[in-house]
Amino acid sequence: MTAIKYKAYSLNNYLSIPQVEKLSARAKRNIEVVSHVFPFKVNNYVIDELIDWDNYENDPIFHLTFPQEGMLLPHHYNKMAGALEQSPDKIFHKETSNKIRVQLNPHPAGQQEHNIPEIDGQKLMGLQHKYRETVLFFPSSGQTCHSYCTFCFRWPQFVGMEELKFAMKETELLIKYLEKHQEVTDILFTGGDPMIMNFKVFQKYIEPFLEDDNKTNIQTIRIGTKSLSFWPYKFLTDDGADDFLRLFERITSKGINLALMAHFSHPRELDTQAVQEAIKRIKRTGAQIRTQSPLLKHINDKPEIWAEMWRKQVNLNCIPYYMFVVRDTGAQHHFAVTLADSWEIWRKAYQNVSGICRTVRGPSMSCTPGKVQVLGVSEINGEKVFVLRFLQGRNPDWVARPFFAKYDEDAIWMDTLEPAFGDSFFFEEEAEMVYGENYYDPQVSSFE
Ligand SMILES: *Cc1c(COP(=O)(O)O)cnc(C)c1O
Numbered sequence: 001m002t003a004i005k006y007k008a009y010s011l012n013n014y015l016s017i018p019q020v021e022k023l024s025a026r027a028k029r030n031i032e033v034v035s036h037v038f039p040f041k042v043n044n045y046v047i048d049e050l051i052d053w054d055n056y057e058n059d060p061i062f063h064l065t066f067p068q069e070g071m072l073l074p075h076h077y078n079k080m081a082g083a084l085e086q087s088p089d090k091i092f093h094k095e096t097s098n099k100i101r102v103q104l105n106p107h108p109a110g111q112q113e114h115n116i117p118e119i120d121g122q123k124l125m126g127l128q129h130k131y132r133e134t135v136l137f138f139p140s141s142g143q144t145c146h147s148y149c150t151f152c153f154r155w156p157q158f159v160g161m162e163e164l165k166f167a168m169k170e171t172e173l174l175i176k177y178l179e180k181h182q183e184v185t186d187i188l189f190t191g192g193d194p195m196i197m198n199f200k201v202f203q204k205y206i207e208p209f210l211e212d213d214n215k216t217n218i219q220t221i222r223i224g225t226k227s228l229s230f231w232p233y234k235f236l237t238d239d240g241a242d243d244f245l246r247l248f249e250r251i252t253s254k255g256i257n258l259a260l261m262a263h264f265s266h267p268r269e270l271d272t273q274a275v276q277e278a279i280k281r282i283k284r285t286g287a288q289i290r291t292q293s294p295l296l297k298h299i300n301d302k303p304e305i306w307a308e309m310w311r312k313q314v315n316l317n318c319i320p321y322y323m324f325v326v327r328d329t330g331a332q333h334h335f336a337v338t339l340a341d342s343w344e345i346w347r348k349a350y351q352n353v354s355g356i357c358r359t360v361r362g363p364s365m366s367c368t369p370g371k372v373q374v375l376g377v378s379e380i381n382g383e384k385v386f387v388l389r390f391l392q393g394r395n396p397d398w399v400a401r402p403f404f405a406k407y408d409e410d411a412i413w414m415d416t417l418e419p420a421f422g423d424s425f426f427f428e429e430e431a432e433m434v435y436g437e438n439y440y441d442p443q444v445s446s447f448e
Contacts, residue, residue, distance in 0.1 A: 001277065003237035007044040011035045019053040033081045034067035036097045038331065039158040041148045042066065045231055049272045060266045060299045065147055071331040076100045101159070104330035119177050127174060131392045134186040137174055141201045142194035146231035151296055153329040157192060175208050178216035188222040195227035199240030203247060210254055220257040228262045229269040232278035245285050252286030262318065265293040266300050267309040270316060279316050292322035295342050295363060296335045303348030310357040323362025328413065336412040339386065343374045361391055367414045369394050369431040377407060385420040394434065398427050
């Protein structure tokens with residue numbers, strides 16, 4: 001395969017993308033206005049191999065990567081557009097966009113600190129330990145991506161709102177923490193995208209787990225990544241591609257389960273020769289690839305899309321893992337699908353694939369008390385209800401207990417649901433003690 005050199009585009013150079021000529025004046029204006037508030041970055045693979053430019057208005061990958069008018073509420077859009085028209089002053093533009101960003105309120109001060117572990121009285125800012133078995137690790141060199149998703153809830157990390165950035169320089173403290181916490185079997189490298197790292201840096205993070213005197217109880221290393229969708233050449237022709245694969249092989253040979261938690265939002269992302277070859281190469285190292293995505297209006301809100309995507313993933317020897325409900329990202333109004341519709345889409349897709357594809361779980365909301373699955377809509381004593389359960393709980397004892405919420409056709413998130421029977425959900429008292437009120441507002445929650 002011929003090597004392709006990575007080239008990134010953002011607001012300052014996107015007009016040099018040849019295909020951009022096909023965009024209407026309005027589409028370009030939307031990019032200019034919206035990308036002053038939300039981050040925008042795309043690359044030559046996404047542009048040349050994934051987007052259908054002759055039908056860009058309805059193209060899911062265009063919608064996934066290029067800023068869209070509807071992502072800003074009209075008054076925010078007009079305010080930003082007004083600022084751009086009124087003055088060429090970049091500082092004024094920045095002030096305007098920051099004012100809007102604060103109203104989108106990604107993480108109110110002081111509230112993002114839940115689940116950040118401590119060791120010897122020192123907070124480990126690049127770690128999150130919420131579910132007993134699994135620690136999330138945000139390596140400081142993995143805090144960007146090959147291309148940005150328009151719906152991303154981690155965008156504050158990318159727009160230089162520094163205090164919101166989770167990162168940790170050292171693996172040393174991580175290892176120390178894991179040695180002390182033998183209940184932790186899984187380490188999940190996340191970001192951004194850890195696969196943005198060059199090989200030498202990446203290896204530094206992994207090496208301690210391969211040493212003979214490793215005293216942690218880590219049995220699974222997971223890597224959350226969108227690189228298979230956005231830059232499969234990472235595993236093919238990039239510098240270090242073969243080194244990565246050899247390292248993966250060393251991990252699995254050591255008896256450690258290695259799982260790439262690959263983010264795929266649309267079956268199109270599975271169709272190129274590059275992605276298929278990258279998957280093959282990764283699989284040959286003994287690593288697993290598990291797949292996940294949120295359910296997104298305009299991008300993948302049809303059961304046929306999910307059924308096709310899961311089937312294709314399985315045919316490529318990947319394991320469908322999670323379907324998420326889109327959380328409050330600042331642009332939730334644009335991407336949200338109601339819980340009722342999410343479940344309809346979920347079950348129609350699920351009904352149309354064989355059991356082999358049904359390793360997937362969802363629709364799942366990552367809220368502060370845990371991951372809550374919408375099991376379905378049902379009726380009990382004439383009352384219409386949502387049947388819910390925890391797939392993961394802040395308290396492991398909450399997991400796999402069905403509970404009921406009043407049916408609400410318009411609900412898009414846990415925070416507006418009310419208990420169907422009694423005054424509170426079974427976990428609420430305990431969750432309130434840990435988190436205070438508003439605990440399942442996603443904005444009050446930590447990263448996941
Ligand atoms: C989703 C998540 C995990 C992983 O949960 P699994 O169900 O084991 O995949 C770990 N930590 C946090 C904070 C999460 O949100």
